[in-house]
Amino acid sequence: MVNQYLKLKLLEENGRVSIYSPVFEGETLSEYEKFLTTHKELYRDDIGVIMARIDNIKEDGESDGYLRCEGRRSDRVGALPPSFDSCKLRLYCICVRTNILILGGGGRKTTRTYNEDPQLSHHVNILQKIDREIMMREADRRIFIGDDNLMHGKLGFYI
Amino acid sequence: MKINAIMQECRKLITPSIKMQVDWSVEVANNIYDALEKNGINQKEFAHKMGKTEPEVTRWLAGTHNFTFKTVAKISAALGENVMPKFKSRTKGIEYKRSLWTIYITKLPSIVEEKKLNTFNYGQKREQENSNTYREMHRDKLSMPLS
Numbered sequence: 062m063v064n065q066y067l068k069l070k071l072l073e074e075n076g077r078v079s080i081y082s083p084v085f086e087g088e089t090l091s092e093y094e095k096f097l098t099t100h101k102e103l104y105r106d107d108i109g110v111i112m113a114r115i116d117n118i119k120e121d122g123e124s125d126g127y128l129r130c131e132g133r134r135s136d137r138v139g140a141l142p143p144s145f146d147s148c149k150l151r152l153y154c155i156c157v158r159t160n161i162l163i164l165g166g167g168g169r170k171t172t173r174t175y176n177e178d179p180q181l182s183h184h185v186n187i188l189q190k191i192d193r194e195i196m197m198r199e200a201d202r203r204i205f206i207g208d209d210n211l212m213h214g215k216l217g218f219y220i
Numbered sequence: 221m222k223i224n225a226i227m228q229e230c231r232k233l234i235t236p237s238i239k240m241q242v243d244w245s246v247e248v249a250n251n252i253y254d255a256l257e258k259n260g261i262n263q264k265e266f267a268h269k270m271g272k273t274e275p276e277v278t279r280w281l282a283g284t285h286n287f288t289f290k291t292v293a294k295i296s297a298a299l300g301e302n303v304m305p306k307f308k309s310r311t312k313g314i315e316y317k318r319s320l321w322t323i324y325i326t327k328l329p330s331i332v333e334e335k336k337l338n339t340f341n342y343g344q345k346r347e348q349e350n351s352n353t354y355r356e357m358h359r360d361k362l363s364m365p366l367s
Contacts, residue, residue: 073222073223074221074222080224090226094226094227101233106238108230109233109234109238110242112227112233112234113234113238113242114242114246116231117246117283121246141284
């Protein structure tokens, strides 16, 4: 598989929580922006739920339940919303810290697990690669979190 | 502070009911988390107590689970604490006052009729009763002496 170059784009920040999304080389919209523009007409309520949840996370900051990463999993990739029965869409994201979220892509969940769906599996795999790369870069300080709760350093890399 | 234009556009899709649903789910999750901390119970022990798996409990605590009253009641009983959202009373109070006003407006005519209250002529009637001519005519019935 050919390595793709991407850069982590800062979407929003309010001093408490920073939200990023990857932008692949040659594209103008980030993965999360593409997710919103693709699904906002057909899944208005689901997008509303996801946006409301993100706003809660931004408001509550590190005390928010979603950012209380237990750290038991091998990676920091999670789903939003994880189990709202009425929600057909799933958005995948990386919980880097209790105050930094990287939003990826997603889609309509039609199978029991994301592994069984090629589209969802693709988005999760991308985030897992990004997560591994960020962890390596954090270890050797090529990426670090500043006092402003923003990621600094080399935010562009190949996966 | 930085806001994304596409995200801001999509915020228009957050209806009042969606906002309440998400807020309440988050509040229940936070209440459960606080109760676990207060009682010194970890998620593994809590999952075992509830007969659930750890991933299920993690989803509860993530703040986007669609709780049923039944589940919230079971959790509250297990933790010995009410984890239901504390619904804000201000809105409820305004609705209650509105409902009282509606009752007053719709029921008032029948109340007036029942009590035989001639509210329009009440002043005139009192003035009439106080006049000497009236008192003289109804001396037998009235105990008031002639002035």
